[in-house]
Each structure stands twice: as C-alpha cells, then as structure tokens.
Amino acid sequence: MRDLEEIKDEIKNLIEAKNVRELRNLTEDMNDADLADILEGLEPEQSVILFRMLGRDMAAEVFAHLNPDTKEALVSQLTAPEIGGIVDELFLDDAADLVEELPADVVKRVLESASPETRRGINQLLQYQEDSAGSIMTTEYISLRPDMNVEESFRHIREVGMDKETLYTCYVTDPKGILIGVVTVRTMLLSQYADKIADIMTDTNIISVNTNDDREKVTELFQKYDFMAIPVVDSQNHLVGIVTVDDAMEVLEEESTEDFHKMAAILPIDEPYLSMGVVELAKKRIIWLMVLMISATLSGQIITHYQSVFAALPALIAAIPMLMDTGGNAGSQSSTLVIRGIAVGELKIFDALKVLSKEIRVSLMVGGGLAVVNFLYKYAMSGDLLLSLTVGISLFATVIFAQTIGGMLPLLAKACGFDPALMAAPIVTTIVDAGSLTMYFMVASKVMSIGA
Amino acid sequence: MRDLEEIKDEIKNLIEAKNVRELRNLTEDMNDADLADILEGLEPEQSVILFRMLGRDMAAEVFAHLNPDTKEALVSQLTAPEIGGIVDELFLDDAADLVEELPADVVKRVLESASPETRRGINQLLQYQEDSAGSIMTTEYISLRPDMNVEESFRHIREVGMDKETLYTCYVTDPKGILIGVVTVRTMLLSQYADKIADIMTDTNIISVNTNDDREKVTELFQKYDFMAIPVVDSQNHLVGIVTVDDAMEVLEEESTEDFHKMAAILPIDEPYLSMGVVELAKKRIIWLMVLMISATLSGQIITHYQSVFAALPALIAAIPMLMDTGGNAGSQSSTLVIRGIAVGELKIFDALKVLSKEIRVSLMVGGGLAVVNFLYKYAMSGDLLLSLTVGISLFATVIFAQTIGGMLPLLAKACGFDPALMAAPIVTTIVDAGSLTMYFMVASKVMSIGA
Numbered sequence: 001m002r003d004l005e006e007i008k009d010e011i012k013n014l015i016e017a018k019n020v021r022e023l024r025n026l027t028e029d030m031n032d033a034d035l036a037d038i039l040e041g042l043e044p045e046q047s048v049i050l051f052r053m054l055g056r057d058m059a060a061e062v063f064a065h066l067n068p069d070t071k072e073a074l075v076s077q078l079t080a081p082e083i084g085g086i087v088d089e090l091f092l093d094d095a096a097d098l099v100e101e102l103p104a105d106v107v108k109r110v111l112e113s114a115s116p117e118t119r120r121g122i123n124q125l126l127q128y129q130e131d132s133a134g135s136i137m138t139t140e141y142i143s144l145r146p147d148m149n150v151e152e153s154f155r156h157i158r159e160v161g162m163d164k165e166t167l168y169t170c171y172v173t174d175p176k177g178i179l180i181g182v183v184t185v186r187t188m189l190l191s192q193y194a195d196k197i198a199d200i201m202t203d204t205n206i207i208s209v210n211t212n213d214d215r216e217k218v219t220e221l222f223q224k225y226d227f228m229a230i231p232v233v234d235s236q237n238h239l240v241g242i243v244t245v246d247d248a249m250e251v252l253e254e255e256s257t258e259d260f261h262k263m264a265a266i267l268p269i270d271e272p273y274l275s276m277g278v279v280e281l282a283k284k285r286i287i288w289l290m291v292l293m294i295s296a297t298l299s300g301q302i303i304t305h306y307q308s309v310f311a312a313l314p315a316l317i318a319a320i321p322m323l324m325d326t327g328g329n330a331g332s333q334s335s336t337l338v339i340r341g342i343a344v345g346e347l348k349i350f351d352a353l354k355v356l357s358k359e360i361r362v363s364l365m366v367g368g369g370l371a372v373v374n375f376l377y378k379y380a381m382s383g384d385l386l387l388s389l390t391v392g393i394s395l396f397a398t399v400i401f402a403q404t405i406g407g408m409l410p411l412l413a414k415a416c417g418f419d420p421a422l423m424a425a426p427i428v429t430t431i432v433d434a435g436s437l438t439m440y441f442m443v444a445s446k447v448m449s450i451g452a
Numbered sequence: 453m454r455d456l457e458e459i460k461d462e463i464k465n466l467i468e469a470k471n472v473r474e475l476r477n478l479t480e481d482m483n484d485a486d487l488a489d490i491l492e493g494l495e496p497e498q499s500v501i502l503f504r505m506l507g508r509d510m511a512a513e514v515f516a517h518l519n520p521d522t523k524e525a526l527v528s529q530l531t532a533p534e535i536g537g538i539v540d541e542l543f544l545d546d547a548a549d550l551v552e553e554l555p556a557d558v559v560k561r562v563l564e565s566a567s568p569e570t571r572r573g574i575n576q577l578l579q580y581q582e583d584s585a586g587s588i589m590t591t592e593y594i595s596l597r598p599d600m601n602v603e604e605s606f607r608h609i610r611e612v613g614m615d616k617e618t619l620y621t622c623y624v625t626d627p628k629g630i631l632i633g634v635v636t637v638r639t640m641l642l643s644q645y646a647d648k649i650a651d652i653m654t655d656t657n658i659i660s661v662n663t664n665d666d667r668e669k670v671t672e673l674f675q676k677y678d679f680m681a682i683p684v685v686d687s688q689n690h691l692v693g694i695v696t697v698d699d700a701m702e703v704l705e706e707e708s709t710e711d712f713h714k715m716a717a718i719l720p721i722d723e724p725y726l727s728m729g730v731v732e733l734a735k736k737r738i739i740w741l742m743v744l745m746i747s748a749t750l751s752g753q754i755i756t757h758y759q760s761v762f763a764a765l766p767a768l769i770a771a772i773p774m775l776m777d778t779g780g781n782a783g784s785q786s787s788t789l790v791i792r793g794i795a796v797g798e799l800k801i802f803d804a805l806k807v808l809s810k811e812i813r814v815s816l817m818v819g820g821g822l823a824v825v826n827f828l829y830k831y832a833m834s835g836d837l838l839l840s841l842t843v844g845i846s847l848f849a850t851v852i853f854a855q856t857i858g859g860m861l862p863l864l865a866k867a868c869g870f871d872p873a874l875m876a877a878p879i880v881t882t883i884v885d886a887g888s889l890t891m892y893f894m895v896a897s898k899v900m901s902i903g904a
Contacts, residue, residue, distance in 0.1 A: 029656040033676045157641050167638055168620050168680075185637055186619055189609050204481040223705070224485045226698040228620075228680070245697055246678040252701065253675070256708040257792055260715075264788035264877070265781055273793045274806060281810070282817040285785050289851075292781055293822055294829075299773035307766060314759060317769060321751035321885050324776055329717055329744055329878045333737050336716035337725055340709055346724045354726060358733070365734040370745055377746075399741075425716070425877055426781045433773050 008038045015046045023053060032058060036065030048077045060089030068101040069275055075106050084113035091165050092118070093138035093247065096125040133218050134211035136251060137232045137241035142170045146181065146198035150188045153197060157185075166244050169229040172201050179231055179239040182206055208233050211240060215251050220345060222248040259343060263336070263424035265292065292426050299324075299433045306441035309448075315384070316444055319391045323440055326370065327398040327432040332425035334359055334406030339420045342410060352411045359407035360400065367399030390440075390447045397443070398436035405431060460490045467498050475505060484510060488517030500529045512541030520553040521727055527558050536565035543617050544570070545590040545699065548577035585670050586663035588703060589684045589693030594622045598633065598650035602640045605649060609637075618696050621681040624653050631683055631691040634658055660685050663692060667703050672797065674700040711795060715788070715876035717744065744878050751776075751885045758893035761900075767836070768896055771843045775892055778822065779850040779884040784877035786811055786858030791872045794862060804863045811859035812852065819851030842892075842899045849895070850888035857883060 007026070014023045027035060027050070035054070039047045039062065051074060054062060063071065063086050075083055087095055087110055095114075099107050099122055111119055121139060128134025142164050144153050153170065161167040170188075172181035181201035191200050208231045209218055221230055222245055230248075232241040258268055265288035269276065303310075303320075310316045338355060341347035347355065375392035379385060406428045410420035459478070466475040479487060479502070487506070491499045491514065503526060506514060515523065515538050527535055539547050539562055547566070551559050551574055563571055573591060580586025594616050596605050605622065613619040622640075624633035633653035643652050660683045661670055673682055674697055682700075684693040710720055717740035721728065755762075755772075762768045790807060793799035799807065827844030831837060858880045862872035 029654070031657055031659070031677065033678075034657065154641060161638070161642055167641065185641070186613070189606060189619065189637070190613055202481070205483055205486065207483065222698075223701060225483060226485075228697075245680075245701070246674075249675060249697070249701055249704065252704060253708075253796060256705075257796065260712070260788055260792045263712075264784045266785050266789065269789075272798045273789055273810075274798065274803065278810060278813045278817065282814045282821075285782070285814065286818045286821050289778060289781055289785075289818065289822055290825065293774060293778045293826065293847075296774040296777040297829075299777075300770035303770045303773070304767075310769070311766065314763065315756075317762070318752035318755045320772060321755070321776060321889070322745060322748040324773060325748040325751075325780075325878075325881060325885060326741060326745045328777075328780065328881065329741055330737070332716045332877065333718050333741075336712055337718065337721075340712045341725045344705060344709065346726065351726065358725075358730060361730045362734045362737065365730065366738045366741065369734075369738050370741055373742060374745060377749075395745075425784065426777075429777060429780065433777060437773070 004034060004037065007034075008041060011038055011050065012042065012046065015042075015049050020053065023050070027054065032061035033065050035062045040067060040070055044073050044077065047074065051078075052082075056085055056089055060086050064090055064094040067272070067275070071098065072102055072106055075102070075110060080109070080113040082113075083110055084115065087114040088118045091138050091140055092121045092125055093136065093165075096122050096135075099126060128211055131215050132211060133209045133213045133215055133232050133243060134241070136215050136218065136247050137211075137243045138165045138247075139241045140164050141229070141231075141239075141242040142167050143173050143239065144170050144183065144197050146172050146174075146196070146201070148197050149193065150191050150195050150197070150200070151193040153183075153188060154193075166229050166242070169227070169242070171231055171239055171242070172197055172203075173239050177238045179206065179208060179233055179237055182231065184228070206231070209243075210235065216255055218243050219248050219252045219255065223252075223345075255343075259339070259421045262419065262421040263339065265289065265424075265426040288426065292430055295430045296433065299430075299437055302434060302437045302441070306437075306445075309441050309444050313387070313444070313448065315382070315387055316390070316440075319378075319394075320437070320440075322374075323391070323394060323398055323436050324429075324433050326395060327402045327436040328425065328429035330363070330366065330399045331402035331406035331428040331432045334363075334403040335410055335424050335428050338407050338410045339424060342414055342420045347411070349411055349415050352408065352415075355407050355411060356404065359403045363400040363403035366403070367396045370399060371396035386447050390444045393447070394436065394440040394443045397439045398432070401435050401439070402428070402432040405435075456486060456489065459486075460493060463490060463502065464494065464498065467494075467501050472505065475502070479506065484513035485517050487514045492519060492522055496525050496529065499526065503530075504534070508537055508541055512538050516542055516546040519724070519727070523550065524554055524558055527554070527562060532561070532565040534565075535562055536567065539566040540570050543590050543592055544573045544577055545588065545617075548574050548587075551578060580663055583667050584663060585661045585665045585667055585684050585695060586693070588667050588670065588699050589663075589695045590617045590699075591693045592616050593681070593683075593691075593694040594619050595625050595691065596622045596635065596649050598624050598626075598648070598653070600649045601645065602643050602647050602649070602652070603645040605635075605640060606645075618681050618694070621679070621694075623683055623691055623694070624649055624655075625691050629690045631658065631660060631685055631689055634683065636680070658683070661695075662687065668707055670695050671700050671704045671707065675704075707795075711791070711873045714871065714873040715791065717741065717876075717878040740878065744882055747882045748885065751882075751889055754886060754889045754893070758889075758897075761893050761896050765839070765896070765900065767834070767839055768842070768892075771830075771846075771892075772889070774826075775843070775846060775850055775888050776881075776885050778847060779854045779888045780877065780881035782815070782818065782851045783854035783858035783880035783884045786815075786855040787862055787876050787880050790859050790862045791876060794866055794872045799863070801863055801867050804860065804867075807859050807863060808856065811855045815852040815855035818855070819848045822851060823848035838899050842896045845899070846888065846892040846895045849891045850884070853887050853891070854880070854884040857887070 140163060142157060157167050168185045170183050174180050181203040183197055183201040187200050207221060207225060211232055211234055229242045229244045231239055234240050261269055267284040267287060269284055371392040374395050375388050378388040378391055409423040413423045414420045594609060609619050620637045622635050626632050633655040635649055635653040639652050659673055659677060663684055663686055681694045681696045683691055686692050713721055719736040721736055823844045826847050827840050830840040830843055861875040865875045866872045
C-alpha cells in the first residue's frame with residue numbers, strides 16, 4: 001500500500017501535466033475520505049480540476065468530507081448546475097449541515113442550484129432545533145411493509161437502496177406512516193426468503209427518539225444498545241428519519257469537546273481552532289475570565305482582612321501560592337472525576353451521599369499524605385516548627401475542603417438543572433481559594449497565639 | 453411503550469411470586485441491554501433466578517452488558533456448566549474482557565468451565581498489548597473466497613452468520629489467509645446474485661490496522677471513513693480479526709475519559725468511580741499533587757526573594773490570588789483548546805507557528821480587556837493610581853504569558869513524544885504562577901520607584 005503523501009504528489013504532477021487519463025485511473029479506486037484529504041492540500045485551481053474529474057456520486061461523497069472553508073472555495077468556482085448536481089447527490093443531513101456552515105450568500109447560491117425536492121428536504125431538516133435529534137437525522141432510510149416477505153424486501157432494497165444512508169436496518173411502517181417494527185438485514189439474511197417481515201421484525205420495545213429529544217440522548221442509546229441506526233419519530237409516532245451510528249460517533253466527539261471547553265471556562269466553540277477569528281476566540285475566552293477575576297478579588301479581601309496576621313509573620317505569605325495551587329488541583333481532580341462520571345452515565349444525582357463519603361475518605365488520605373511531606377520539608381528548610389505546623393494543618397484542611405466541594409458541586413449543579421461541566425476547575429478553584437486562605441489565617445492566628 | 457422502571461417492578465413481583473411463565477412471557481421480547489439494566493438493580497438471589505430463565509443466547513448477551521461487580525456476583529452463584537455455556541456463547545472479545553476485569557480466582561473458574569476452543573481463543577486475544585488494536589478486536593468475522601458469487605456468499609452467511617459479531621462487512625482472503633479484499637452486504641445486495649465476489653470487492657487501498665497499532669489509530673480510522681468494521685492483520689498481512697464500530701465508540705469514550713483525567717492531574721483510571729477503592733483512588737491522585745506541591749514552592753521562594761517590595765507596600769499582597777487565578781485560568785483555556793485540537797486531529801506539530809501567532813493576538817485582546825477593567829475597578833476602590841497601574845500591567849503581562857505558554861507547551865510535548873494532555877491546567881498553572889509573580893514584583897519595583 002502506498003503512502004497518501006506519495007499519491008498526493010503524483011496527483012499534483014498529473015494535474016500540472018494535464019494528464020486526465022492517468023488522473024482518472026489513479027483516483028478511480030480511491031476512498032472518498034482520502035480524496036477529500038488530498039483535495040484539502042491542493043491550490044484552489046488544482047482542486048477544482050481534480051473535483052470536476054470525479055463522478056457525480058464520488059464528487060458528492062468527497063464534498064461531504066471537506067472542511068467548511070474548502071467547501072466554500074469550491075462552491076465559488078463551480079457553475080450552478082455543477083453545484084446543483086452535487087447537492088442533490090448529498091445525503092440530506094449533509095446538505096443541511098452545509099447550509100448551516102456556509103456564509104449566507106453562498107447558501108443562497110447552493111439552494112438556488114438544488115432541485116426543488118432537495119430544497120424542500122433541506123428546509124424540513126433545518127426546522128429542528130440545534131442539538132436536537134431532528135437536527136442530526138437523515139430522512140433517507142428504507143421502509144418496508146409488514147406483509148412483504150424477505151425476498152420481496154431484498155428486491156425492494158436493491159431498487160431503492162442506492163440512495164439510502166444505511167440499508168442494514170429497515171423500518172416497518174403502517175399505511176399511516178406510523179413506526180410499527182424494525183428489522184435488520186442480519187435477521188433477514190438468517191431467515192428464509194419466504195418469511196414475512198411481520199413475523200421476523202421486532203415489534204415490541206422499539207427503541208426510538210423524538211425529533212425534539214436532545215442529541216446526547218441519541219448517543220446514549222447508541223452506546224447502550226450497539227445499534228447501527230436509531231429511528232426518529234414525531235409526537236404521533238410517525239417515522240420521520242433515522243440517525244446512523246457514524247453521525248452519532250461525531251456527536252459523541254463534539255459533546256466531549258464541548259465539555260473540555262466548558263471545563264476550561266471557554267464558551268462553546270464549534271469551529272476548528274485554526275479557522276476561528278482572533279476576535280471571536282477572544283470573546284469566547286474573556287467572559288468567564290472576567291467573572292472569575294472579579295470573584296477572585298474576594299480572596300484579596302480575605303488577605304487584607306487578616307493583614308495583621310502576616311504583618312506579624314511575613315514568612316506566612318510565601319506558602320500562599322502552594323496552598324492555592326494544591327487546593328485548586330485537588331478540587332479539580334474531584335470535580336473532573338464526578339463531571340465525567342455524570343457525562344458517561346456512571347454517576348446519578350442519587351449517588352451524592354456515596355460520592356460525599358468517598359471524597360471525604362480519599363481527601364483525608366491525600367491531604368494527610370501531602371501535609372506530612374510538606375511539614376517535614378518546610379521544617380527541614382526553615383527550622384520553624386510553628387510555621388511548618390501552620391502550613392501543614394492548613395494544607396490538610398484545604399485538600400479535604402477542595403475535594404469535598406469539587407465532588408459535590410457538579411452533582412448540585414445537575415440537581416438544579418445546570419450543566420455539571422460548568423462546575424469545573426475554574427469555579428472550584430475560586431471557591432477553594434477563599435476557603436483555604438480563611439482557614440490558613442485562622443490556623444495561623446491560633447498556632448501563633450499558642451506559640452506566643 | 454412502558455417505562456423500564458415499571459417493568460422492573462413487575463419483574464420483581466413475578467420473581468417473588470415464582471411466576472416463571474409470566475416472567476418468560478414478559479422478558480422474551482426485551483432488549484439485552486434493558487434486561488442487563490434491570491438485572492443490575494435486583495438482589496443477587498433474584499438476579500440469578502431471572503438470569504437462569506433466559507435462553508443461552510440471550511443470557512450471554514445480557515451478561516456482556518453487566519458491570520464487573522455484577523458479573524462476579526453472578527459467576528459465584530452459577531454452576532460450572534452454566535458458566536461454560538455462557539462464556540462459550542460470548543463473543544471472544546467480550547470473553548477476553550471478562551478475564552481482564554474479574555479477580556484471578558473467578559477467572560480461573562471461568563476458564564475451567566469454558567470449552568478448550570473458547571479458552572484458546574481467549575488466550576490468543578489476551579496476548580495483545582493493552583490499548584493495541586489486537587486487544588479490542590474479535591476473531592469472529594465472516595470471510596469469503598474471491599471465486600464465490602453473491603448467491604453463494606449469502607448462503608455462506610446464512611450458515612455461519614449467527615455467531616459472527618458483524619455480517620455486514622465480509623473479508624476476502626486467499627488460501628494462505630492473506631487479506632485481499634473487502635465486500636459489504638450493501639454492495640452484494642446492490643449487485644446481481646451471479647456476480648463474482650472478486651469483481652465487486654474492494655481490492656485496492658484496503659484500510660486495515662496491524663495488531664500492534666494503538667487503538668486510538670483504530671478510532672481515528674472509524675471517524676475518517678465511516679466504516680462498520682475495520683480488519684486487523686498481522687505483520688505478514690494475514691487477517692487475524694476485526695474491530696466493529698460499537699467497540700470503537702467505546703474506545704473513543706474511554707480515550708476521552710483518559711484525557712479528562714490526565715488533564716486534571718489524575719493517573720489513568722479505567723474503573724467506574726463508584727467501584728474504585730478509596731486507597732486506590734487516593735494513590736491515583738496524590739502522585740501529581742505531590743509533584744505540583746513541591747514545584748509550587750518555587751513561587752513561594754519568589755515571594756520571599758521580593759520580600760522588601762511588599763514590605764514597603766503590603767497592599768500588593770491582596771492582588772496575588774487574583775493574578776494567580778486569572779493566569780491559571782487563561783493558561784488552561786489555551787492548553788485545553790490545543791490539547792483537544794491535537795486529540796481530534798485538527799492541530800499538528802507543524803501548526804505551532806500559527807498557534808503561537810494566534811495565541812499572542814488573542815491574549816493581547818483578552819489581557820488588555822481584563823487589565824483595563826481591573827485597573828478601573830481597583831482605582832475606583834482604592835484611589836491608589838500606582839498600585840492600580842502595577843496590578844493592571846502585571847495582569848496584562850500574565851495573561852499574555854499564560855496563553856502563549858498554554859498554547860505552546862502541548863505542542864512541545866507532542867513534538868518530544870510525550871502526551872500533550874499532561875501539559876494541561878495543573879502544570880501550566882504552576883509555571884505561570886512563577887512567571888506572573890516575578891513580573892508582578894518587577895513591575896511593582898519599577899512603578900513604585902517612579903512614584904517615589
């Protein structure tokens with residue numbers, strides 16, 4: 001097997017040499033995703049040459065894989081009939097994504113070039129709310145009637161299958177379009193040709209989602225049931241579309257990315273890092289930083305309040321960064337474990353007491369271990385027993401406070417209907433800082449008055 | 453459709469009433485994942501009664517869905533022939549997982565109960581390194597010969613398909629077992645019954661992975677190519693197994709979880725939070741906290757070094773928490789964006805200059821915005837122009853430093869062959885703290901000497 005980079009260089013050379021025949025030979029058996037990769041790396045003029053050479057089917061499949069920027073560049077160089085041809089070949093869910101990704105003027109051109117039928121299909125899909133099951137479904141599925149037999153079903157699949165996003169799971173509907181059963185090609189292949197669909201289909205406990213359900217529910221169902229596709233129904237149980245496993249996998253990755261961003265105090269971003277504008281990126285970041293900066297002045301006020309304590313013993317100040325950092329890190333460990341546990345469905349709100357008990361016990365051990373090491377280190381360095389004791393005790397209390405708060409806040413957020421991922425490191429750190437500084441100065445006053 | 457909770461209650465009642473007939477009726481058409489859910493919620497004695505009532509096929513499928521703890525409890529109550537029956541019915545990859553999850557004494561019992569053939573298969577799978585493609589593959593796939601036609605292939609699938617993990621993608625091998633082509637049931641259904649497999653199969657650019665490839669490579673291929681399954685070959689290109697899309701989806705989620713944990717300075721955990729022991733959990737957390745705690749003493753030394761500066765102006769100390777927190781948060785925004793960008797394949801090492809330029813421009817805007825607000829707020833509160841100016845300028849410099857470091861460190865780690873996820877919030881925060889405190893005191897000395 002040859003390297004993709006080699007093939008890319010060869011394609012570039014062939015385009016420059018205008019050797020269409022060889023180019024066609026070379027690309028004929030290639031995979032759509034690989035061709036899309038290669039196309040991304042070409043100059044705009046070269047990419048149009050390569051793109052025009054592909055068959056209509058392949059062109060649509062390659063197009064669906066491209067980045068929004070490349071799509072836009074390509075659309076601007078193609079004629080209206082060419083664009084129409086591609087959009088009509090695209091799966092409707094990919095066509096609808098296109099409309100959402102591209103700038104308004106390009107979208108106008110795309111929609112004008114498409115057939116009325118495609119346009120209607122796209123518009124229908126666009127009605128569904130962002131992040132709903134309806135917004136990620138496709139309306140191109142195979143539906144069967146209960147009185148067909150396996151042989152007739154296979155014949156039907158042969159006739160209409162070409163344009164369907166999956167043909168491995170077929171849906172059985174009654175004359176009103178109500179979903180009454182599901183049958184897989186697997187089941188059909190393992191049955192007799194004369195068997196009736198009604199007898200081999202699953203018709204109880206059909207797993208389906210509503211168009212308005214959150215798309216996260218769809219990925220949860222895929223993870224639970226290992227399906228290839230899940231049917232989407234309206235409120236009257238009419239079948240309106242399906243979500244396929246490859247789209248669910250994409251959603252799963254997007255949802256994880258969203259959680260990573262939220263947990264780092266960034267507003268949701270759904271564009272690749274490199275294609276985002278600087279101003280846009282700055283806006284996504286500054287909001288939370290501003291809120292957290294203002295909240296952090298609370299910790300400053302605590303320091304001001306206890307000014308007399310560290311005026312008496314300036315060496316106390318040197319331990320502040322270590323206490324704050326360790327508190328922040330300890331808290332973020334707990335909040336991350338719990339947030340992720342909730343996200344993958346391992347933790348529920350009613351587990352709160354178990355989490356609380358576990359976090360207290362774990363933090364006693366972790367805090368104890370850190371405090372002892374810190375005390376010994378500090379004492380060896382400074383020889384100041386009271387100072388070392390003050391820092392050690394405060395560290396112990398900080399870790400317990402941080403991990404308990406870190407573990408409980410995401411569950412509390414969930415119980416209040418907020419997104420647990422918002423209760424991540426930054427917010428926990430801000431709260432823990434205020435708590436740990438207060439404890440530190442209180443411990444310091446106590447210990448020092450004993451020492452005095 | 454009835455609620456799962458209702459069915460669960462009904463099942464409990466039927467078990468108590470020993471109404472086997474109704475129980476069988478009720479569970480007959482249920483989905484394996486749902487039955488597993490219900491089983492998890494029953495008392496051990498009840499769950500054995502329900503489990504024994506399931507057909508052998510169904511029992512194996514339900515078993516594969518259970519938590520390790522429930523599996524262990526169930527195994528301890530079943531007879532050796534019962535265990536053997538289930539393990540023999542499991543897909544080999546699930547059986548191998550079982551051996552990895554259960555305690556050694558339970559594993560011994562499981563392996564002794566299985567058939568020699570199953571035992572051989574499990575042992576073969578267990579040879580592959582953790583996190584390799586070999587470790588997540590199954591050896592139960594359908595292989596065809598190139599000279600079969602579509603009709604013969606369907607007949608073959610009907611005969612052997614029942615025990616194969618997927619039958620939608622079939623693999624064509626030569627007599628030596630070397631992978632020479634791939635053909636999907638979709639292609640076969642859309643071809644004529646008399647068409648030869650050799651003529652309709654894909655035989656160029658076959659996408660496959662090696663047994664030793666990292667499992668992340670497998671999920672990347674699934675995301676790129678939208679396949680249902682990917683073949684796994686040995687170094688001589690012999691077909692040895694396949695990975696199916698549902699297993700890839702599980703890996704994708706596990707890899708995300710691993711990144712979340714690493715980024716929160718937790719050592720890798722592959723058990724659910726609630727089943728982990730307290731000591732184990734404490735160990736996973738204390739290592740990094742200890743390292744970071746010791747590194748944070750550097751910041752303490754910086755404070756001690758500049759003691760004269762804040763002795764002259766104690767009000768400076770109050771701004772330290774705000775500076776440290778904002779620096780940490782700003783740095784973690786950048787590192788998270790870049791780490792996630794690398795993980796999903798959007799960012800490569802050679803994008804480093806683009807990232808650097810973007811981070812500098814974004815941080816100029818973000819830092820500028822925060823600094824102005826902070827200066828105005830501080831000045832309004834304290835009326836101290838020089839102090840407010842010192843804090844504002846330091847904040848500006850801190851944000852630029854934090855976001856540049858946060859953006860570059862993960863790429864540097866990647867370039868050096870380390871995991872970028874390790875360069876997340878905790879490490880960035882520790883570095884940024886030291887840098888921002890140094891800048892703060894330097895700015896303070898400068899500004900105050902102007903003021904003096």
